[in-house]
Amino acid sequence: MLSNQEKMLIVQIWERLTPVAEEIGADALLRMFACFPGSKTYFSHLDISRGSPHLLSLGKKIVLALAEGSKDISQLTVTLAPLQIMHAYQLRIDPTNFKLLSHCMLVALSCHMRDDFTAVAHAAMDKYLSAFAAVLAEKYR
């Protein structure tokens, strides 16, 4: 459950990070690959080393999707419909990995925003990422 204040905070953070979407997204992914090596199994067809174009492009896509979703959280099911289908039928990434990436995204935000990533912002963002992940997994079964 997100309050209006929390929704605003979330929008503000993603607006602030959209210009560095590549950097944040790639950082979060690299952290996930380092901490949870099982997550790498979904990317065996890509070059996911630091600085690789594949990694940067993937990181950017993820952050931009998060930013887009944040603009109207009540409409997540509509906004994410194409991504839902892709993850359910094509990518078939086990949804436990969404939690792992969410955690690494929070760490990436914390490293980037330092003291600006307050406890209240952290709480709001954690709730948003959980909701996003839940919607993403909705069409799995």
Next chain:
Amino acid sequence: MVHWTEKERTIITGIFSHMDYEDIGPKALSRCLIVYPWTQRHFSCFGNLYNAEAIMGNANVAAHGIKVLHGLDRGVKNMDNIVATYAELSILHSEKLHVDPDNFKLLSDCITIVVAAKMGHAFTGETQAAFQKFLAVVVSALGKQYH
């Protein structure tokens, strides 16, 4: 027994040797109480936990945060014997405090994020992996004596 590489040992002991317990401890515990409010169930005697400001200004929370963070020291000093090191604390948390072991993971995630904010980009993926591995081993040890 957990296998630690030399690099991991260096990273972990390095983080704790530079740790500002008085800063990180309160921040980590208050963050846990704010981000995962159901964890407040164990702290009803701590006074005002009504909102984020109250939690962050609560002296009991701060003192307890420092205590809990120092609790990790014994793990750092006994990295090759973490299960035995935390056996007594595990029994305490299970039989006296009745804490759901899932809560240990929530707090350890908050510690990670607070340390990340402090270290900024020096908290690399490699550093995070080593630090999280250490916390995960401690969390597992704390849950070991539950039955």
